[in-house]
Amino acid sequence: MKVDDVKVVGVLGAGTMGNGIAQVCAMAGFEVIMRDIKQEFVDRGMQTIKKSLSKFVEKGKISEDDMNATLSRIKTTLDLKDFENVDVVIEAVIENMDVKKQVFKELSEIVKREDAIFASNTSTLSITEMATVVKKPENFVGIHFMNPVPLMKGVEIVRGLLTSDETLNFAVEFVKRIGKEPVVCKDSAGFISNRILMPWINEGIYVLYEGIATKEEIDKGMRLFTNVPMGPLELADLIGLDICLAAIETLHRELGDKYKPCPLLKQMVRAGLLGRKTGRGFYDYTK
Ligand SMILES: NC(=O)c1ccc[n+]([C@@H]2O[C@H](COP(=O)([O-])OP(=O)(O)OC[C@H]3O[C@@H](n4cnc5c(N)ncnc54)[C@H](O)[C@@H]3O)[C@@H](O)[C@H]2O)c1
Helix, strand or coil: CCHHHCCEEEEECCCHHHHHHHHHHHHCCCEEEEECCCHHHHHHHHHHHHHHHHHHHHCCCCCHHHHHHHHHCEEEECCHHHHCCCCEEEECCCCCHHHHHHHHHHHHHHCCCCCCEEEECCCCCCHHHHHHHCCCHHHEEEEECCCCCCCCCEEEEEECCCCCHHHHHHHHHHHHHCCCEEEEEECCCCCCHHHHHHHHHHHHHHHHHCCCCCHHHHHHHHHHHHCCCCCHHHHHHHHCHHHHHHHHHHHHHHHCHHHCCCHHHHHHHHCCCCEHHHCECCCECCC
16 A cells, blocks of 8 residues: 555554544544544543644644644544544554454454555564454554654654565655654564663663662753653653553563563552553652
């Protein structure tokens, strides 16, 4: 398929990543249908999109008309069957292989277009494995956006073992069309981004856990020492601690003990302290 043939993009999940992906696709002129499992999640996703677009208007980056046109291109649903006419699917549901496989399996029966592209936004999980549940594994690819999606330029394109050259090229061209910069790599746990980033975050949590410094000192230190915009703990709060734990557990399982998750990260996830999305993580966002 060529990018010019794409009319409708289906986005699965309206959470941190799904709503951002829906937004950037709609901003690029595609029709978008975004699906989550509860109306409140879909509504929250739409609110986030409206807030983000309003900020672009305030900053003069887009006009009010652009904002309204973008919003009019996004439809929402709770019903997977509404994906029957999509050309491309981008999946951004929770970081769990079984859930992702289940949803792709159902979709593979629903989407009518024979050459539809199936893409996952997974942070770490195997694209090759996910591709086994769709009818055409050669049409499956990883398209891994960064958070926050409307602002971050880089998108990782992950080639599964069976991904065809055509699908890979499609993903590269699609990402360019929505104004992002593609970076290609092979399917391996964590790809480039999280293979490097997640151990950095996990080590930041260990430094806190071992009482070496306060959270504020750790974040301030890493910002000042390495010129990154966020330290490891504030970044973990932005990503979501459940997502970080799932990612580091995949690296641990696939690549060995070097990637063992910090016990404090596990405890915080058990306590429901997931970061910004729940109002509390390493920092408190409720005030
Ligand atoms: N948070 C990040 O910084 C980040 C960055 C890059 C990639 N990712 C990846 O993106 C994916 C989504 O992460 P997130 O941070 O947006 O998570 P999130 O928890 O914010 O959102 C996930 C959403 O998926 C929904 N969902 C669950 N099952 C579903 C289904 N069957 N159909 C439709 N929706 C369903 C949930 O209700 C929830 O709203 C994960 O694979 C994650 O690893 C996350």
